[in-house]
Amino acid sequence: MSDKQKNRIPVEIYGQNYMIVGTESPEHIRKVAELVDEKMKEIKNKNAALDTSKLAVLTAVNAVNEYLLIKEKLEVLERELRNNGNER
Template identity: 40%
Template sequence: MLEEKIPVQICGQTYEIIGNPAEALRYTSLARFVESKMKEIQASTKIVSTQKIAVLAALNVVDELFRERETKSFAGKSVEGRHEELIRELRGVLEEPEAPRREPAPPPGPARTDPAEELLLT
C-alpha cells in the first residue's frame, strides 16, 4: 500500500497525516470534525490555549465514543437477554407433555342425514 503525506488543516494549522492517498477525503473530513469540536469549546469557554482546547475536544470526542459503545453494548445485551428468554419459553412448551387429542365435536345444527336421503328430500 502506497502511503503519502496528506495535509489537513485544523484551526489554521496545517498537519501532515501519513496515509493512503485514496483516504485523503476521509482525513479531511476527520480534520473538519476535530476543528468543529475545538471551535465549540473555544466559543463556550475562555480558554485561549489551542493545546488545551485540543485536549478538551479529544476528551469530548472520546466521551461520545464511549457512550455510543455503552449504548450499543446495553442494546445488544437487552436483545440477547430477550432471545435467551424466548428460547427458555419455547423449551418449556416443547417439554410439556402433549394433551390427548380429541375428535372435534360436530358443529351444532340439524342432524345430518344420509346423503342418499337428502337427495330424496329435495
C-alpha cells in the same frame, strides 16, 4: 502488520496544517479532521481565554467522552439483541 495501503492526507485543523497518515479513506480522514476543527472552534467560542494546548486537551476529552457514551449504547443494544435472539 496490515497489508492496507496507507493514505497521506494533508488537513487543516484550527489553523494548523497536518499530514494525517492512515489506512482509512481520504474522505474519512478529512471528515475526522473537519469534526476536530469544528469541536475546537465550538469549545473556543464558549471559553475564549483557553490557550491552544488546553483547547486541544478539552477537545480530546470531549471526543473520548462522546466515544464512550456511544460505545456504552452499542454494548446495551448488542446485549439486547443477543437476549432477544435467545428468547425465540
